[in-house]
Amino acid sequence: xxxxxxxxxxxxxxxxxxxxxxxxxxxxxxxxxxxxxxxxxxxxxxxxxxxxxxxxxxxxxxxxxxxxxxxxxxxxxxxxxxxxxxxxxxxxxxxxxxxxxxxxxxxxxxxxxxxxxxxxxxxxxxxxxxxxxxxxxxxxxxxxxxxxxxxxxxxxxxxxxxxxxxxxxxxxxxxxxxxxxxxxxxxxxxxxxxxxxxxxxxxxxxxxxxxxxxxxxxxxxxxxxxxxxxxxxxxxxxxxxxxxxxxxxxxxxxxxxxxxxxxxxxxxxxxxxxxxxxxxxxxxxxxxxxxxxxxxxxxxxxxxxxxxxxxxxxxxxxxxxxxxxxxxxxxxxxxxxxxxxxxxxxxxxxxxxxxxxxxxxxxxxxxxxxxxxxxxxxxxxxxxxxxxxxxxxxxxxxxxxxxxxxxxxxxxxxxxxxxxxxxxxxxxxxxxxxxxxxxxxxxxxxxxxxxxxx
Amino acid sequence: xxxxxxxxxxxxxxxxxxxxxxxxxxxxxxxxxxxxxxxxxxxxxxxxxxxxxxxxxxxxxxxxxxxxxxxxxxxxxxxxxxxxxxxxxxxxxxxxxxxxxxxxxxxxxxxxxxxxxxxxxxxxxxxxxxxxxxxxxxxxxxxxxxxxxxxxxxxxxxxxxxxxxxxxxxxxxxxxxxxxxxxxxxxxxxxxxxxxxxxxxxxxxxxxxxxxxxxxxxxxxxxxxxxxxxxxxxxxxxxxxxxxxxxxxxxxxxxxxxxxxxxxxxxxxxxxxxxxxxxxxxxxxxxxxxxxxxxxxxxxxxxxxxxxxxxxxxxxxxxxxxxxxxxxxxxxxxxxxxxxxxxxxxxxxxxxxxxxxxxxxxxxxxxxxxxxxxxxxxxxxxxxxxxxxxxxxxxxxxxxxxxxxxxxxxxxxxxxxxxxxxxxxxxxxxxxxxxxxxxxxxxxxxxxxxxxxxxxxxxxxxxxx
Numbered sequence: 001x002x003x004x005x006x007x008x009x010x011x012x013x014x015x016x017x018x019x020x021x022x023x024x025x026x027x028x029x030x031x032x033x034x035x036x037x038x039x040x041x042x043x044x045x046x047x048x049x050x051x052x053x054x055x056x057x058x059x060x061x062x063x064x065x066x067x068x069x070x071x072x073x074x075x076x077x078x079x080x081x082x083x084x085x086x087x088x089x090x091x092x093x094x095x096x097x098x099x100x101x102x103x104x105x106x107x108x109x110x111x112x113x114x115x116x117x118x119x120x121x122x123x124x125x126x127x128x129x130x131x132x133x134x135x136x137x138x139x140x141x142x143x144x145x146x147x148x149x150x151x152x153x154x155x156x157x158x159x160x161x162x163x164x165x166x167x168x169x170x171x172x173x174x175x176x177x178x179x180x181x182x183x184x185x186x187x188x189x190x191x192x193x194x195x196x197x198x199x200x201x202x203x204x205x206x207x208x209x210x211x212x213x214x215x216x217x218x219x220x221x222x223x224x225x226x227x228x229x230x231x232x233x234x235x236x237x238x239x240x241x242x243x244x245x246x247x248x249x250x251x252x253x254x255x256x257x258x259x260x261x262x263x264x265x266x267x268x269x270x271x272x273x274x275x276x277x278x279x280x281x282x283x284x285x286x287x288x289x290x291x292x293x294x295x296x297x298x299x300x301x302x303x304x305x306x307x308x309x310x311x312x313x314x315x316x317x318x319x320x321x322x323x324x325x326x327x328x329x330x331x332x333x334x335x336x337x338x339x340x341x342x343x344x345x346x347x348x349x350x351x352x353x354x355x356x357x358x359x360x361x362x363x364x365x366x367x368x369x370x371x372x373x374x375x376x377x378x379x380x381x382x383x384x385x386x387x388x389x390x391x392x393x394x395x396x397x398x399x400x401x402x403x404x405x406x407x408x409x410x411x412x413x414x415x416x417x418x419x420x421x422x423x424x425x426x427x428x429x430x431x432x433x434x435x436x437x438x439x440x441x442x443x444x445x446x447x448x449x450x451x452x453x454x
Numbered sequence: 455x456x457x458x459x460x461x462x463x464x465x466x467x468x469x470x471x472x473x474x475x476x477x478x479x480x481x482x483x484x485x486x487x488x489x490x491x492x493x494x495x496x497x498x499x500x501x502x503x504x505x506x507x508x509x510x511x512x513x514x515x516x517x518x519x520x521x522x523x524x525x526x527x528x529x530x531x532x533x534x535x536x537x538x539x540x541x542x543x544x545x546x547x548x549x550x551x552x553x554x555x556x557x558x559x560x561x562x563x564x565x566x567x568x569x570x571x572x573x574x575x576x577x578x579x580x581x582x583x584x585x586x587x588x589x590x591x592x593x594x595x596x597x598x599x600x601x602x603x604x605x606x607x608x609x610x611x612x613x614x615x616x617x618x619x620x621x622x623x624x625x626x627x628x629x630x631x632x633x634x635x636x637x638x639x640x641x642x643x644x645x646x647x648x649x650x651x652x653x654x655x656x657x658x659x660x661x662x663x664x665x666x667x668x669x670x671x672x673x674x675x676x677x678x679x680x681x682x683x684x685x686x687x688x689x690x691x692x693x694x695x696x697x698x699x700x701x702x703x704x705x706x707x708x709x710x711x712x713x714x715x716x717x718x719x720x721x722x723x724x725x726x727x728x729x730x731x732x733x734x735x736x737x738x739x740x741x742x743x744x745x746x747x748x749x750x751x752x753x754x755x756x757x758x759x760x761x762x763x764x765x766x767x768x769x770x771x772x773x774x775x776x777x778x779x780x781x782x783x784x785x786x787x788x789x790x791x792x793x794x795x796x797x798x799x800x801x802x803x804x805x806x807x808x809x810x811x812x813x814x815x816x817x818x819x820x821x822x823x824x825x826x827x828x829x830x831x832x833x834x835x836x837x838x839x840x841x842x843x844x845x846x847x848x849x850x851x852x853x854x855x856x857x858x859x860x861x862x863x864x865x866x867x868x869x870x871x872x873x874x875x876x877x878x879x880x881x882x883x884x885x886x887x888x889x890x891x892x893x894x895x896x897x898x899x900x901x902x903x904x905x906x907x908x909x910x911x912x913x914x915x916x917x918x919x
Contacts, residue, residue, distance in 0.1 A: 007621070014624040021631040028638045031706070035684030038709050196709065200691030203704065203712055210697055212725040213588060219732035223578060226739050233739075239746035240572040246753055247569055248545050263784065269842040270790050271885075276838060277794065278885050281801060288812070289827065295805045296831040302798040304839060309791045316784055349700075349869030350592055350855035355686045357872040358857070362639050364879045365594065370632050371886035378893040379786060 013380050017373050024369075042194040217347065262315060269308050277301055472748055475741035481734035482577045484584065485512040495560035496752050502560035503552075504528060510535045510566060513580065528556045539566060548756075561756060568749045577735045582853070586724050589705040589856030590685055594875045641684075689859040700868075701858055793892060 205213075226233070280298055285291040352358045476489040487505035495502035511531040526534070532554050539549065549566055552559035570576055685706060692704035704712075711718030855870060 010621065011624065014621070014628065018624065018628055018631065021628065021635060025631065025635055025638065028635065032638065032641065032684060034710055035688060035706055038688055038706065038713060039684065042713050196688060196691045200688075200704075200709075201694050203692060203695045203709070205695075205697065205704070205708060205712070206718070209711065209718065209722055209725075212722055212729065215729055216586070216725055216732070219729060219736065222736060223581075223732060223739075226736070227575060227578065236739075236743050236746065239743060243568065243746055243749055243753070244572050246750070247565065250546070250753060250756065263787065265842050266791075267787055269839075270787065270794065272838060272842055274790075274794055274889070275881060275885050277798060277801075278888060279881065282884065289823065291805075291809065292824065293827050293831060295802070295809055296828060297834065298798060298802050298805065300831055300835040302795065302802055304835065305791055305795045305798060309788070309795065312784070312788055312791065316788070348853060348855045349858045350594060350872060350875065351858050351860050351869045352872035353860060357876070358686060359640060361594070361872050361876050361879070362592070363636065364876055364883065365592070366632075366636055366639055368879055368883050368886060371883060371890060375886055375890050375893065378890060378897070381897070 010380060013377060017377060020373075024366075039196055042196075220347075262311075266308055266312055266315075269304070273301055273305055273308075468744075471741060471744045475738065475745045478734045478737040478741060479577075479745070482581070482731050482738055483509065483513065484580060485509060492564065495564040496755070498559070498561045500557055500560070503558055503563060504556050506560060506563035506567065507532050507535060507556045510539075510563060510570075513567075513570065513576065514538045529554050532556045544569060561752060564752060565749075565756070568746075568752075572746075577738060581728070581731060581735060584728070586721070586728050587854070587856075588707055589701075589858075590689075590707065591854035592857055593854040594870065594879070685857070686859065689857070693859075701856075703859060705856070797892075 277298070280294050280301070283290075283294065285294050352361070473489055476492050480486040480489050480492070486509055487502075491502045491505050495506055507528060508531065511526070511534065514535060532552075536550050544566065546562065546565065549559070549562050552562060688706055688709055689703050692709060693702060695704050696702055696708075707721070711721050858869065
C-alpha cells in the first residue's frame, strides 16, 4: 500500500490525465461522425427536412405532431410544397447553377414540418430504386415515371395533387392538364441523393448566416483594434492602475505582486532556453565558424541560465510561505505559451496543401500532447513517495524504460521464499505495460520498509 | 430647453453614464447579474452576494467548466473562487474571511470583480474562450493541447491508502487511450486523398520520411475503401463555395449547417448572441472610465484592513501584492533550471576542450571573424532574452486556427503553413523526449541509490532492446 496523502495526488493526476484524454477522444469521435455523415448521401434527397427521416418508412401515425386535420390532407400539402420547391429549384438550376440550393435552403427553413411529410417523397424516392412494399407509394409512383423526362415544365395544379393523395391508382396527372407537368420529385433523377462529391461546389451558405458571420468578424476586428492603444484607453488605463494600487495599499499587505508574473517569465525563459539548447546540440557544425558559433551560443545560454537561477533564488528568498486563512488551491500548471499573453482574437488560418501535411501535423500534435502529459506525470511521481517507473514507450516508440525490481522481504517474515521470488520474476519479465514496485515511504521523509510485491 | 449650452455636458447624461456602463458590462460578461445587483453590492446588500459569487465562478473557470457548473453547490463555488483568487495574488484578506455559504460580502466581491477587470482584458478573454468557431479548428500551440485544469469535478475521493495495482491499472488505461486517440486521429485527418490506391501508397511513402512517426502511421489503420474520407475531402469537394474568397471552401461546420437546418438555426443563434456580447464589450470599452471612478468611491467606503502580523514587508516597492504561489512550483522550476545548467555545463566543457585542441591552425583573419561571431551570437541571445522578458514572446498569436486547404505555396496568403507548424512541433517533441529521458534517468538513479542502501534488494534491469 502506498502512503495515503502522497499517492492520492498521483491518483488525482492520473485521473485528470485520463479525463483529458477522454475529452479529446470524444471530440475526435464526434467530429468523425459529423464528417462521415456529410460525405454520405444526404437524406432525404436534397431536402434538409427538419427531421431526418429514416428511409422508406411510411408512418401513417404521426409520432409527435399535434392533431392533424387528416393524414391525407397533410400528405397532399407536403407533396405540393415539395413539388413547388423542386420546381423552383430545377428551374433556377437550369438558369443559374449556384442559386438553386440557396433558395431552397432558405425555403426549407420556412416549411412547416409535418412529421410524416417527408415520408412520401422518400418513399417515392425509394420507389425508383427499390421496390417498396406498401400501397400508397405505388399509387404515387405510377404517374410520375413518365413525367420525369420532361424537365422545365410548370407546376401541377393543386387539385391534382390532392387527387393524387386520395387514393391508389388515380388517374394520370396528364389527364386534364395541358402543358403542366410536375417535376418529379419521386423518381430518382434530380433527387438522386445529394452527395457532396458531386454537387458540393454548388452549395451556398444562407444569407442570414453570412451576414451574421461578417458582422462577427467586423466586431472582432473593432475590438482588437481597440486593444492596441487608443486615446480613449489611456485615461482608462491610468484609472485602472491607480485603482489596483489603491487596492494594494488598502489591503495593507506588501509583498511582491510582480513575482507571479516574474515566475511566469522565468518558466518561459526555461523552456525557450531548453529549446535553443536542443537546437544547438543537435545541429551539425560543418566548419570551424559554425563550431565556434555553436560554442559561443552554448556558453551564452549557460550564462543566461545562471542569471535566471540567480533571479529565481532572489524571488524565493523574498516570497513568504503563504500562510493564513487562504484555502489550498489547485496547483495551476503554467502554460508554456505565456499565461500573460493577450488572447486577442484575429482570424488565424492554418494553410495546408495536401492531406499528408495535415495528417502529419495532427499526429505530431497528439504525440506532443502525450509527451507533455508524461513529463508532467513523471514530475509528479517522485513527490508521491511511490517509485513507479513508467513505461514511456507510448505508441511503439523505441526506448521503453521498463524497470523491474525484486523486493525481498526480510527473512523473518518471508514465507515460501524461492517460489515467491521466482514467481515475481516471471510476472515482471513477461508482462507488458508498467512494471511498478513501490517502497513504502518516500526516501526523503523516512526509513524504508520493503513490502512484498503484490 | 431654452439655453443652448452645448459645451457643458448635460448632467442627466452624467447620471446615465454609470448605469449604462454597468449595463454594458452586464451584457458582455457571461452569466452576469442585472445592473441593479451591482448597485446593491456597493451597499453590501445580502441579496447581491450569491449572484456575484456565481459571476466570479463563471469568469474564473475555463470554458469546460461552464456546463459542469450546475453540479457545484454555491459553497463549492465560493471555496473554489477564493482559492483561485489567492493563487492569482488577490491582495485583500477580507474576501477570504467571508463565509462559505455565500450570503455576505457584496462589496468585497464587487472589488474582486473590479480587480480582475483592471488586471487584464477580461471581457475579451472570455469572449475568445466562448467564441463560435465556424471553421474546422486545429490548435497548433502547446497550451491548447490538453484541457486546462478547471474546478475539480465533485467526485468521491478515495479514502485511505491506494493500492499499487490501482495505479498500474490507471496507467495502463492511459496508455490504451492514447493509442486509440492516435488511431482515430489518423482516420479523421485523412484517409489520404480521394481514392483508396492513393491512400495505401501514401502511407507507405510516409513511413520512410517520418522516422519518429512511422509506427504511428502504420498503427493508424487504413480503413477499408468503403468508408468515406472526412475533413480534407469535404474541403476539396466544396471548393469555390465560400463567399469569403480568402477561405475558398466550406468547413465541416458550415457544410453541416447546410445539411441540417435546425442545427444551422442554433448556430446562427449562438452567433447572434456572440455579436450582442461583442457590441456590449465595445460599448463597455467606451464607457468604462466612469465605472472606475465609481469603483474608487466603493473602495473608499471600505474600512482599511489592519495589516496582519504574519506578513513582513520585504520588498519596499509600492503596488506589490502577495504572490501566493505554491512553493512546489518554484522548486520545480529551480530544479529544471539547475538540470539545464548542468547539461549546458557538460556540453560547453566538451566543446571548449575540443575547440582549444583545434584552434591552433587559424590565421590572422581569425580574430576579425571571431569578433564578428561574438557580436552575432550576442545579438541572437539578446533577442531570445527579449522573447521572454517582454511577455509577448511568440510572434504568432496562439489559439486554434481554422483549417484552409489551398494550393501549395501561393505567395501572399496570410496564415501559418502546416509545414512550418510541423517543424515547430518536431522541435518541441525532441525537447520533451529529452526531458522525459532525463527525468526517467533521475528516477532510476534515485532507485539505484535506494537499492544500494538496503541489503536484500535485487535489481533487475530491463532487457536491452
